[in-house]
Amino acid sequence: MERRTVIKGLAGTLPALWLSRALGAGLVETLQPGEPVAKGPFKPSWDSLKQYAVPDWYKRAKFGIWAHWGAQCQPEHGDWYAREMYQEGSRDYKSHIAEYGHPSKSGFKDIIPKWKAEKWDPDHLLELYKKAGARYFVAMANHHDNFDNYDSKYQPWNSTKLGPEKDIIGGWAKAARKQGMHFGVSVHAAHAWTWYEVAQRADKTGPMAGIPYDGKLTKADGKGTWWDGMDPQALYAQDHALSKNSEDNGTIHKIWGWDAAQGASIPDKEYCEKFYNRTADLINKYSPDLIYFDDTVLPLYPISDAGLRIAAHLYNSSIKKHGKLEAVLNGKILDEEQRKCMVWDIERGQSNRIEPFVWQTDTCIGSWHYDRSIYDNHYYKSAKTVIHTLADVVSKNGNLLLSVPVRADGTIDSDEQAVVAGITAWMSQYSEAIYDTTPWKIFGEGPAMEEAAPLSAQGFNEGKGKPFGAEDIRFTLKGDVLYCIVLGSPANGQVVVKSLAAGSKHYPGEIAGVELLGQRLTVERNSNGLVVKLPEGKQDDIALVLKVLPA
Structure with a gap:
């Protein structure tokens, strides 16, 4: 269905550059099928989003724990596995062939059904995290691998139908709220379009040279396979031309902000609308108190207004549910004006000053996705490092969101348990210096x-x-x-x-x-x-x- 836009009373389909500029100026009203934006005071524009005020619960909470957990944890080989397994010669490529087969025959889609989460006990983990002092908990709703960890209306590649066949987000949400903790979700899937481009490749050397990986497979190719009836393109989203210099593995970082000048392949309207609808559906089903976006500013910004619509929908939905705005939206690389509209998040780092607006550091004690080698070599951050980071961040008007990697089976290992226990011991004595505080004159x-x-x-x-x-x-x-x-x-x-x-x-x-x-x-x-x-x-x-x- 064609998207209709309204700019200063003129309706029609606009070139991407005009649309991008108009979106940035907050001049566009976008009328879409699918999940409507909840009615309320917030509109999908920067001027409207400046009404935002950080809720009191978040200002006071200071410390949250995150489960950055999904199908990419199945190999227990660390972060970005679903991308790096397609990079010929890489560690993940070699281990994937050894354990699962060549990516032309066994791609990431074939990892998903192997993930069973058979020992996952969210009540147990959330009880541990509450004792450790976390006042909010965040669970990964999807990653760049494009697989939804919830009962998704718009993404058939999801955890209720494949892999664990469980509503992962639903389970986390219930357990967190049982502990009286605020619940959030992290959403990363906007980048699948470019992130998965490696799946369009083929080996350049060796006996499988020239045989395409599975990134271009379609529903028709699935006859007689375990995924018969499923469309791999709903997962990989690779029916498009490659970004400029896509063969360079480092290019993904240059085009993270959808910079066409750097050669990013720009997603089509169908892809953008699917992302919007998936995320609005997530909000409608689970009512998260917080959404963390792993994006420059907002998802798909500035090539689409999907992120702006999601922000307005989240804020208005929160007001409808609570009678006041209780929602938090995290985004990265925000300018001073955008930091008035949402909460600025800094990945694996800290500001060097007291910030005028509440902000957040997100970091991990190991690799974002579980990496067995970190456990084997005892390379996790110590409880001491975590507490030092927490104190530094809170002194500068920030919160700390700490990821504790979860194993494929749904447990955390003994070294991680020791780190959590160390945090628990310190917080049980000294948390009054953390919770409900404000910065002093100097940090x-x-x-x-x-x-x-x-x-x-x-x-x-x-x-x-x-x-x-x-x-x-x-x-x-x-x-x-x-x-x-x-x-x-x-x-x-x-x-x-x-x-x-x-x-x-x-x-x-x-x-x-x-x-x-x-x-x-x-x-x-x-x-x-x-x-x-x-x-x-x-x-x-x-x-x-x-x-x-x-x-």
């Missing part, structure tokens, strides 16, 4: 600030600066109580908070006392700082929280 002090790495694209400055140590302190505020989160245990038994020195412009008032876990400590305030003598004995080597009480 911190210490040597790590002087060597902080700048952000790059989506973020990706994690671990590039000087590691945190006992001289690094992060500040949070609750009412008139200041928390000093000391990122380590000082060797000499005392902490010096330079920002609280006598006569400090940051804290000109008197200090009545300082506590550690409810115990009053001996302090001296001089021109060098607030000198705090710690109790005798070993202190927490992750981080200490000093509670500064005003006079």
